[in-house]
Amino acid sequence: MAVLSIEKATFSYNGTDEIFTDLSYTMESNEVFCILGPNGIGKTTLLKSLMNLHPLKSGVIKIDGNDLRNIGQRQLAKLMSFIPQTTQFTFPYKVLDVVLMGRTPHLNAMSQPSREDYQKSMEAIELLGIKDLIFRPVTQLSGGQLQLVMLARAIAQEAKFLLLDEPTNHLDYGKQMQTLSIIKAMKERNVGMIMTSHNPDHAFLACDKVAIMNRGQFTSVGTPDEVVTKKNLKEIYGIDVDIIEYEGSLKRKVCIPLLEGHFS
């Protein structure tokens, strides 16, 4: 079990205005951690800092006690994988090639994907049920199909942690639920996940821990039941939300936005 710890992480683009300040959180690789927060609050920036794409101003991020900055890009990619919100493909690569790219950190310098890498990629592709897409150009895929391809790439990468930046963005309702169930399934394989979301219901559906990010801080951290509350949602989204316990076979809470009278 790998441990990811964020210790007093502070980041700033220009050196003066801090996007987030003194963030701390520790998680293991069998946990799904969800970050909720309003637009433009720095959730993506935090994920990129975790990937060492945006080096911190102060504080450290450690995996199993090792500072991220000393790990080295290739080694880091064996520990963490990242699915950005959108991916722009300049050239029409085939789905199979894109999934194979996930195997890069496991290749030696200057070598090519081997038979084993093909095998692992195909297993990931089968797992997500996109076998009939493998020779299609990624530029022709729909948003949902592309999301599955990116998930397959992350599975092929075999990292201990997976960072997902709004994984349900642009997906239809069914695909959103499919993505969440894949996230739960990956947790079973001992992959720790950090995802950002704009839908508080997703926290109840798939997450073990939730944090609310606002004004550069985790203003509230805990289990979904503790964090996703009327008060917190009012604070970050500025709307009234009712949270009720669903009285069916599944014991789960549901968010109900109250639209009435909001603009009156």
Place this chain on the structure above:
Amino acid sequence: MEKKKSSTLLKEKELSAKQSADYGKELLQNDKQFRIKAVSILVSVGVVVFIISLLSGRYHCSKADILKALGYGITELFIKAAELPGKLFGGGYDIKNPIAVSWSSDVDTILWVVRMPRIIAVIFIGGGLSLAGTSYQCVFRNPLVSEGILGVSNGASLGAVIAIFFSLGPTMTSIFAFFGGILAVALTYSCSRVFRGNPTLLLVLAGTVVGSLLSAGNSILKYLAPQDTKLPEITFWLMGSFAGISASKLTLLVPLIFSCSLGIYLMRWYLNLMSLGDDEAKALGVNTARARLVLIILSTVISSAAVCVCGIVGWIGMVIPQITRLVVGPDARRLLPCTFAVGAIFLMLVDMLCRCLIATEIPVGIITSLIGAPIFLILLKRVKEGWA
């Protein structure tokens, strides 16, 4: 309960993945078939064009004689190889060349001194420029760039123009052009490092700035050059020509382009990742700064070497990678070798036109643009997905 369901579902799927066929083998088999097909097509077309290219030219001599001389030369090579053990270990034996010499020595000169070095240079320049263009297109994530984007052509031109301006002779012109190109790219690269931000965008910006500065320098020298002696020389140099190629230049050009091309080919998988963009390539474990620097150096040496031998040959570096990508796809593992071959074949054809179309030789830059531009437009119209 929900949790249990999702985990059993996963187990089932995992089981079926385990049971499934050996995909690795199947897919690599697929790849091998492609390779056999590509190699057989490209090599056979290449050899045919190569021989036609050797046969064509303005000097009138019997085509049969040239073929015979070529056959003689090749057999001679094999004979030398066969005799080698005898020479090394004593007890030498002579093998007689079965082809009897029946042609004048002019034919030998035409074949081995004039045409052969020129065509070999053309092969390496065409292939090298296409390869450099491909690697730039991946690094800059833009199918419309070519090796000129970082100022290599402007730098090489300025170097050559300075050498011509001060009458330093043809050897110095080549040397100045070579280092002019490399210095220009070095300047662009260091400028881009001064600022913070998206590294590829900064490189392109710096390349534009450096390029325009250098071309201003170029214009000043052209303006000052004596109109009836130096100016035409400069103008012809800038239009590009293979006429000045000799066997001695080949000994420098071929190893240089070959080793750099091999270097780019070894980085073919990273080239794929670079085209995803900086962040994504890093997230997949690529040291992008280093990969980019190495690719830029290798591509720049290729372009500079090409430019210093034959002047500016436009379009190849942009159009050939495009055309090849439309046929074999963007995967650099397939694209790089194919683009080298297609570039070499294309430039051999262009060179043939240069030599044969009219009584005097046409500068190569004119023909590449004349052919390249329409081909490019046709492709742009026909296949839009290539750069979607």
